[in-house]
Amino acid sequence: MRLTILGSGTNIHPARAASGYLVRTDQTILLDFGPRTLSNLLKTGVNRHRITHILFSHYHADHFSDFITYFFDAMIFTKYQGGTRPPLTVIGPRGTKKFFRALFATLPGFTHAPFAVHFKEVADRAFTIGKTTVIPRTVTHTENLHCLGYRIEYGGKALAYSGDSQYCDSLVRLCGDTDLAVLDCSFPASRPSPVHLHAGQCGQVAREAGVGQLVLSHFYPITDRYNVREQAGEAFDGTIVVGRDLMSIKL
Numbered sequence: 001m002r003l004t005i006l007g008s009g010t011n012i013h014p015a016r017a018a019s020g021y022l023v024r025t026d027q028t029i030l031l032d033f034g035p036r037t038l039s040n041l042l043k044t045g046v047n048r049h050r051i052t053h054i055l056f057s058h059y060h061a062d063h064f065s066d067f068i069t070y071f072f073d074a075m076i077f078t079k080y081q082g083g084t085r086p087p088l089t090v091i092g093p094r095g096t097k098k099f100f101r102a103l104f105a106t107l108p109g110f111t112h113a114p115f116a117v118h119f120k121e122v123a124d125r126a127f128t129i130g131k132t133t134v135i136p137r138t139v140t141h142t143e144n145l146h147c148l149g150y151r152i153e154y155g156g157k158a159l160a161y162s163g164d165s166q167y168c169d170s171l172v173r174l175c176g177d178t179d180l181a182v183l184d185c186s187f188p189a190s191r192p193s194p195v196h197l198h199a200g201q202c203g204q205v206a207r208e209a210g211v212g213q214l215v216l217s218h219f220y221p222i223t224d225r226y227n228v229r230e231q232a233g234e235a236f237d238g239t240i241v242v243g244r245d246l247m248s249i250k251l
């Protein structure tokens with residue numbers, strides 16, 4: 001299994017794309033698709049037209065907006081450039097079907113793609129894509145919004161991605177004994193937010209869950225001014241990686 005960070009920042013950040021991760025197992029899976037992550041996906045050399053599954057944690061724009069550009073490009077490729085591509089399955093939290101129904105009905109041409117598109121809502125039940133197991137888990141982010149973290153298991157290795165989350169028991173369970181956990185480190189411990197983890201809490205989750213390697217990501221611009229590795233390290237004595245765009249980690 002290989003993880004490549006496509007974006008380690010937020011909506012507007014001078015040096016980082018917003019949320020997006022490429023996970024390669026026997027499948028090529030995208031976790032979230034925020035602004036500027038599509039151009040980083042192209043830089044990885046992965047054939048974007050072979051991607052079959054995109055998993056969304058929630059639909060704040062910093063996790064989603066490049067999907068529109070991606071899908072429009074897929075339509076041009078298959079309609080006018082003689083290209084073919086496999087069916088695309090979009091997976092996300094409660095509200096996914098309603099959200100995409102409205103979006104596709106509004107954006108010109110989106111309902112007439114010449115390839116199959118499937119939408120699937122998931123919550124707290126494992127499923128498989130080929131030989132890859134995906135375990136979604138509801139996490140607490142903002143009020144009245146169903147947000148998911150994902151755990152991906154393949155070849156005896158496990159990876160967890162928090163999506164956007166506050167500290168919650170569910171997140172600790174999601175990360176339990178994973179080889180690697182990518183956590184929402186939006187803010188430094190000294191500037192906490194009510195709806196995101198801060199660096200110290202990332203360390204706390206990693207320790208309580210017994211993760212092998214903690215990857216800090218989803219940085220707001222202000223957070224880059226602080227030593228988040230040190231802050232997370234106060235609670236967690238395992239390996240801590242400060243995420244950056246196009247960083248690739250083999251598990």
Ligand SMILES: [Zn+2]
Nearest residue numbers: 058060141164
């Ligand atoms: Zn969010």
Ligand SMILES: [Zn+2]
Nearest residue numbers: 060062063164
């Ligand atoms: Zn976010």
